[in-house]
Ligand SMILES: Cc1cc2nc3c(=O)[nH]c(=O)nc-3n(C[C@H](O)[C@H](O)[C@H](O)COP(=O)(O)OP(=O)(O)OC[C@H]3O[C@@H](n4cnc5c(N)ncnc54)[C@H](O)[C@@H]3O)c2cc1C
Ligand SMILES: *[C@@H]1O[C@H](CO)[C@@H](O)[C@H](O)[C@H]1NC(C)=O
Ligand SMILES: *[C@@H]1O[C@H](CO)[C@@H](O)[C@H](O)[C@H]1NC(C)=O
């Protein structure tokens with residue numbers, strides 16, 4: 446403790462020249478968070494929950510609204526999720542936030558759970574479930590039985606193994622909700638994944654993983670690829686972990702926040718006593734020995750003892766001094782196209798609109814211009830709202846082939862999630878040995894609202910533990926080794 450006190454004092458003697466007291470209390474820290482999505486808003490929330498010695502939290506958001514990749518789109522006067530849309534029943538942080546903030550859970554409606562699915566290969570439907578518009582539960586029961594049978598006939602018994610693979614992975618993930626007494630604070634993504642037995646799943650592709658488990662190749666090439674393409678815009682060459690998360694997102698009992706998932710971020714920001722700087726983009730982060738100076742596009746300059754990057758750095762040009770190193774990563778872009786109108790059955794080789802499945806998934810094929818099309822809302826038989834995902838922007842001339850009626854079109858280009866490739870390499874949670882943190886290093890494991898919250902909770906604990914006492918804001922080159930030793934024992 447003695448040497449550390451000395452280090453604190455030596456900083457003070459630089460910044461407060463006239464100070465002569467030898468009993469300096471730990472100065473309250475100012476924290477700056479760049480990004481107001483699920484990651485940034487969760488960091489603010491957990492910092493307030495875990496510490497009372499943080500004075501000010503500033504949050505910066507380049508856009509006029511909070512939420513990031515949780516956002517809504519309004520088409521034809523109605524509002525839909527434009528980015529992150531579904532949550533798993535075991536996404537406990539999201540569930541707790543929703544309850545705490547008095548938001549309403551929007552469960553799956555009866556029509557959502559019995560939608561028809563078609564797997565399109567660009568020329569024909571490889572597989573189509575039977576769709577029944579009948580309201581009779583008996584008819585619905587037999588239709589769903591028939592659909593299950595058809596699936597079994599095509600994909601075989603490995604369909605059952607899918608559920609097991611997902612459940613084992615979800616159960617491992619539940620370790621991150623264990624109490625803080627038994628759950629360590631992680632300095633690296635690798636440690637965090639190893640501890641929950643999830644790391645191995647990032648070392649090989651989903652295809653390799655499932656082939657090793659004797660899944661039928663047809664199941665992998667068709668149904669599973671359809672799912673990974675919908676959720677991550679990529680093939681079954683994504684890592685086993687990202688794949689398991691995709692498959693979990695195709696199960697039952699999925700939910701969303703009524704009125705928009707972005708309200709979780711808005712509510713957390715509102716409740717965490719933060720100074721919110723909207724429409725202010727951070728351009729540079731400079732370590733000025735003891736604090737960081739953040740400069741924004743508005744020409745403002747902010748001082749923070751702790752800086753948290755809560756956005757992917759891959760496509761940003763934030764200027765760091767000194768330079769920071771992150772693992773190279775490409776973002777997968779997903780173009781979300783919202784169309785009010787009506788699909789053209791002829792494009793799919795069908796006679797009537799009602800023959801078109803409510804969800805059209807696709808396999809990996811170079812001549813497929815889109816990844817999926819689904820009905821968001823049926824206004825009436827000739828007037829629907831659709832959501833399409835694609836890897837490239839969809840041209841008007843293509844849309845005019847796919848749709849017979851198109852009254853409104855909205856296009857959003859998302860830098861959506863990492864382009865996954867196994868074995869995954871991870872950036873560090875700590876971008877320097879001081880107080881520069883990076884939540885989105887975790888996105889290489891899997892990118893979801895919940896994983897952002899889980900990574901954010903760990904970062905909040907890491908910050909609080911490193912701020913409390915033995916990790917003074919030290920000068921360059923004066924590194925103490927006490928940090929690593931104490932970190933393991935520190936309880937919040
Ligand atoms: C189309 C799509 C569908 C998805 N579907 C799902 C789903 O169904 N379920 C699910 O759980 N997840 C889904 N995801 C993934 C999910 O959206 C993300 O994993 C999660 O929202 C990431 O949150 P974040 O806070 O880490 O990042 P972001 O939400 O991207 O937040 C980062 C914020 O930082 C801001 N920012 C960036 N740079 C600066 C700067 N220099 N200065 C100030 N502000 C800055 C950005 O404007 C942004 O608001 C989907 C994503 C997309 C794109
Ligand atoms: C969610 O809230 C409940 C009740 O307040 C609490 O017991 C539980 O630990 C919380 N879960 C998480 C993951 O924080
Ligand atoms: C992960 O892989 C390593 C090396 O292949 C192996 O020793 C270890 O037991 C595996 N861990 C788990 C949890 O499967």
Ligand SMILES: *[C@@H]1O[C@H](CO)[C@@H](O)[C@H](O)[C@H]1NC(C)=O
Nearest residue numbers: 708711712713714715716717
């Ligand atoms: C912010 O939180 C307060 C309660 O703490 C609530 O009354 C208010 O409506 C909230 N504002 C927004 C914009 O959510």
Ligand SMILES: *[C@@H]1O[C@H](CO)[C@@H](O)[C@H](O)[C@H]1NC(C)=O
Nearest residue numbers: 729731738739740745746766
């Ligand atoms: C940030 O702004 C301050 C004050 O205007 C300026 O002195 C400094 O050089 C700027 N830093 C960078 C990296 O641009």
